[in-house]
Amino acid sequence: MPELPEVETVRRGLEPRLRKRCVTKVEVLRPASIDYPSPAQFARNLRGRSFNTIDRRGKYLLFNLDNGAKLGAHLRMSGRLLVVSSDQQNVAREEHVRVKMHLDDGKLLLFEDMRVFGRLWLIPANTPVEDVVPALQELGVEPLSDELNVAYLKGALARKSQAIKSALLDQTIIAGIGNIYADESLHLAGISPLRGAGNLTGRQLEALVVRIKEVLERAIEKRGSSLRNYTDSDGVNGNYQSAAYVYGRTGQECRQCGSTIVRVKLGGRSTHYCPRCQK
């Protein structure tokens, strides 16, 4: 579920809570949630390590550890990372807690993941992160950096026949955009999600770049989306949902022109847009 703004919100929430905290014990409750190394090695090698800063790349979180190793995490659809007191574990649903990391201040870092698509990695010191998490090698530009500009997007989309919505979800082009913010960005840019990615005009490319940044920044300010069961590291809901223009508003009036928002399937994903505003 989490897209870039939600992952960034989690990063900001966890960093001050985890910094200088030492992991005293690791319980892997669902072995398949650990992608690398083996669950036993993961637990053994993480124990005794202290957290430093936390980096984010697209929807990936990378926790820097005191010995140069890194803890990698991808929340996929339903993952959450929560820091809770031992008497507040009910913030997470016990049956969905996949990994439990005990901290030296008595608190717990919980990896909760109902749909079990999420993954954790432990990247050894002196090992390139991409060697352990290959997808990072292929990851596209960070949308909030200057790397995402009209020239880059024009080149990346040139001669692409797929729908622009599908291209926005392609993490090797831009890292971090998911289904909600793809729909929202296209709406504000006035571009139909069905339009061929390679056929955007210069003006549309410009609008899209501006709107992607605007939508993501605004969502981060609002601490992420509150759709479904998304919460930050405190278990508090974000509140982007009330600000959505098209996502989840099928059948409702377009906030800009009053027409009816429609929903279609595109690449297996539900896609919301205003047929009148978006061409």
Add this chain to the structure above:
DNA sequence: ACTAGGTCCTGGTTGC
């Protein structure tokens, strides 16, 4: 090389 589609899972919601 690109792209669409199926798949991994569990649980909440919708509609008959």
Add this chain to the structure above:
DNA sequence: TGCAACCAGGACCTAG
């Protein structure tokens, strides 16, 4: 009310 079908914010893998 009960139950089945559908839906979910991601991304990998395969086949065409």
